[in-house]
Amino acid sequence: MIKKMILGMGLVSVTMAASLMQEAKNAGLVAIPESQSALLKLIDDPRNPITKEKTELGKMLFFEPRLSKSGLISCNTCHNLATGGDDGLAAAVGHKWTQNPHHLGSPTVYNAVFFEKQFWDGRAADVEAQAQGPILAAPEMAATKEHVVKTVTSMPEYVSRFKAAYGKNVKIDYKKIADTIGNFERTLVTPAPFDDYLNGNKDALTKAQKRGLKTFMDKGCATCHTGIALGGSMNMLGLTAKYKYANIGDFKGDANGMVKVATLRNITQTAPYFHNGMMPTLQSAIIEMGRIQLGAKISEKEAKSIETFLTSLEGRKPMIVYPNLPNETPTTPKQNIK
Numbered sequence: 001m002i003k004k005m006i007l008g009m010g011l012v013s014v015t016m017a018a019s020l021m022q023e024a025k026n027a028g029l030v031a032i033p034e035s036q037s038a039l040l041k042l043i044d045d046p047r048n049p050i051t052k053e054k055t056e057l058g059k060m061l062f063f064e065p066r067l068s069k070s071g072l073i074s075c076n077t078c079h080n081l082a083t084g085g086d087d088g089l090a091a092a093v094g095h096k097w098t099q100n101p102h103h104l105g106s107p108t109v110y111n112a113v114f115f116e117k118q119f120w121d122g123r124a125a126d127v128e129a130q131a132q133g134p135i136l137a138a139p140e141m142a143a144t145k146e147h148v149v150k151t152v153t154s155m156p157e158y159v160s161r162f163k164a165a166y167g168k169n170v171k172i173d174y175k176k177i178a179d180t181i182g183n184f185e186r187t188l189v190t191p192a193p194f195d196d197y198l199n200g201n202k203d204a205l206t207k208a209q210k211r212g213l214k215t216f217m218d219k220g221c222a223t224c225h226t227g228i229a230l231g232g233s234m235n236m237l238g239l240t241a242k243y244k245y246a247n248i249g250d251f252k253g254d255a256n257g258m259v260k261v262a263t264l265r266n267i268t269q270t271a272p273y274f275h276n277g278m279m280p281t282l283q284s285a286i287i288e289m290g291r292i293q294l295g296a297k298i299s300e301k302e303a304k305s306i307e308t309f310l311t312s313l314e315g316r317k318p319m320i321v322y323p324n325l326p327n328e329t330p331t332t333p334k335q336n337i338k
């Protein structure tokens with residue numbers, strides 16, 4: 001009798017394990033595919049196909065501080081690939097130590113390729129279009145298109161690399177430079193234990209992470225934090241209550257008040273949280289989300305459980321070799337910190 005019960009219980013827990021995975025899939029959660037060819041299909045854009053020549057050049061430009069007016073600030077300054085793809089600040093700091101005028105924080109660039117739109121208000125369609133913004137923005141890199149094109153074309157190594165990437169008649173203009181950075185960003189994806197789990201490895205999550213996943217879904221978090229990025233689409237902020245720091249900075253979302261649902265991938269590495277960085281810890285962010293988006297009171301214990309699930313989204317970063325950048329020539333624009 002007892003033996004039968006134990007056997008029976010074993011069966012129940014096996015079906016539970018299988019159904020949790022199924023439940024996650026039914027909730028719209030999607031794994032980064034294991035197969036490189038399936039992944040390439042997802043991240044590639046036929047208008048700017050990924051090639052080794054382009055991604056290597058795009059990586060150099062991502063790390064290239066001389067694109068900025070001061071010669072000090074690169075994309076990597078605010079989107080540090082060694083620290084989760086962001087800067088750890090509540091509001092970004094750029095040219096002349098200027099804080100973002102809207103008190104906006106730098107979102108991570110990891111997995112940005114999966115977002116439906118870019119920026120907190122979704123104003124850019126993809127990573128290529130997005131990359132054109134920060135270089136010219138006065139509080140960020142404060143450059144001009146002319147400065148950028150002149151800088152790149154003043155160094156023969158860049159010119160030959162553009163030719164190798166796009167053909168010898170390539171026109172090196174501002175758009176091509178941004179497209180190349182975008183091409184590199186497309187490769188910044190970070191498969192995590194959660195993906196291994198959804199891809200069929202039942203043991204990729206700990207018991208506590210599985211319980212956290214269940215809490216995450218039961219609470220309704222996956223209605224917005226869904227898809228391959230667990231975010232990346234636009235939604236309302238403050239559905240059931242007003243975000244308690246809504247008045248820090250003047251950000252109001254897009255024309256319809258919609259805000260980008262931040263990705264939860266690598267979320268353990270990108271504190272502080274929310275567009276204006278006012279939530280210092282993951283626990284506080286989770287509890288505030290419950291209150292303002294779901295009208296749910298999330299206990300500290302439940303928040304802890306969800307947080308434990310979120311650790312399974314800390315992904316394996318691509319190996320990035322820090323590039324050697326070409327030497328300046330007499331025609332390279334001078335650094336200007338004013």
Ligand code: HEC
Nearest residue numbers: 075078092093094104105106107112118119120131134140
């Ligand atoms: C001074 C800091 C700073 C620099 C330099 C900077 N960014 Fe950003 N980045 C930000 C901030 C702040 C935002 C959010 C701004 C907004 O939504 O209006 C952002 C947004 C983004 C996003 C959108 C991600 C998302 O979740 O929507 C991407 C992608 C990105 N930056 C890539 C880049 C690239 C590529 C460069 C270099 C060409 C760059 N950034 C330079 C601070 C910076």
Ligand code: HEC
Nearest residue numbers: 219221224235259260261262273274275285286289290293
């Ligand atoms: C109705 C849609 C919606 C629901 C439901 C929702 N979120 Fe969010 N979440 C968002 C949006 C939009 C943002 C961006 C907030 C901002 O920009 O200030 C966000 C941001 C976050 C952040 C901060 C991310 C960052 O990088 O700053 C965390 C953490 C988070 N959500 C977790 C959760 C959890 C856990 C739940 C369930 C308790 C949940 N969310 C439910 C829409 C939602």
